[in-house]
Structure formats: structure tokens, C-alpha cells
Amino acid sequence: MSAKDEALNEEAATSGKIYCANCVHCKLVREPLGGVRYSLRVRCDAGKWRKKLGEEKIYKYFTVARRSLDSCDAYEPMGDPKEFIKDLKKNLPIKDEIYTSRD
Numbered sequence: 001m002s003a004k005d006e007a008l009n010e011e012a013a014t015s016g017k018i019y020c021a022n023c024v025h026c027k028l029v030r031e032p033l034g035g036v037r038y039s040l041r042v043r044c045d046a047g048k049w050r051k052k053l054g055e056e057k058i059y060k061y062f063t064v065a066r067r068s069l070d071s072c073d074a075y076e077p078m079g080d081p082k083e084f085i086k087d088l089k090k091n092l093p094i095k096d097e098i099y100t101s102r103d
């Protein structure tokens with residue numbers, strides 16, 4: 001993420017914008033890649049993320065801090081957005097990672 005993006009996100013965190021990552025409906029899911037490999041995706045289980053034709057939109061996990069809205073009628077915050085996003089950004093991968101599972 002560029003310094004400009006960081007600055008924009010910090011501004012959003014203090015300007016009352018909603019971060020989907022801080023919402024109970026933002027769910028982390030595994031996208032199977034075959035065998036034991038998978039990648040991480042996020043989805044809105046309130047059904048708010050839609051493509052133009054109505055199909056559900058799923059995002060790569062490492063981009064989740066960018067999902068922000070001015071308002072959402074289904075938003076259910078899980079904590080203080082500013083602190084939450086600050087911690088999340090510290091822990092998010094910087095690109096789409098591939099994971100393996102023994103499950």
C-alpha cells in the first residue's frame with residue numbers, strides 16, 4: 001500500500017467511514033486451490049457485496065482494509081474502528097498468499 005493510500009485510510013478511519021473488516025458480517029473464507037492448497041477470501045454474509053449483474057462479489061483477504069463505505073444498513077461493528085484497522089493493517093499479508101492445510 002502506498003503512503004498516499006495509508007493517508008487516505010487514516011483519514012477515513014477518523015471521518016466516520018465504515019470499514020467492512022470491522023463488521024460482524026465480513027467473513028474470512030478459504031478458496032480451495034486443489035489438494036491441500038487454498039487462498040483466503042472475504043465475503044459479506046449480509047449479501048451486500050454484489051457485481052453489476054447481482055452475483056456475489058468476493059475479495060482477496062489482503063485487500064480487506066480497503067473495503068469501506070459511507071454507510072451500510074447491516075453494519076454491526078466489532079470494536080473501535082480506528083484501533084481495529086490499525087491492528088489489522090499490521091497483520092494483513094501484503095499480497096495474495098497460498099496456504100496449505102492438512103485437514
Ligand code: SF4
Nearest residue numbers: 020023044048072074
Ligand atoms: S454488512 Fe455492510 S458493513 Fe458489514 S461487511 Fe457487509 S457491506 Fe460491509
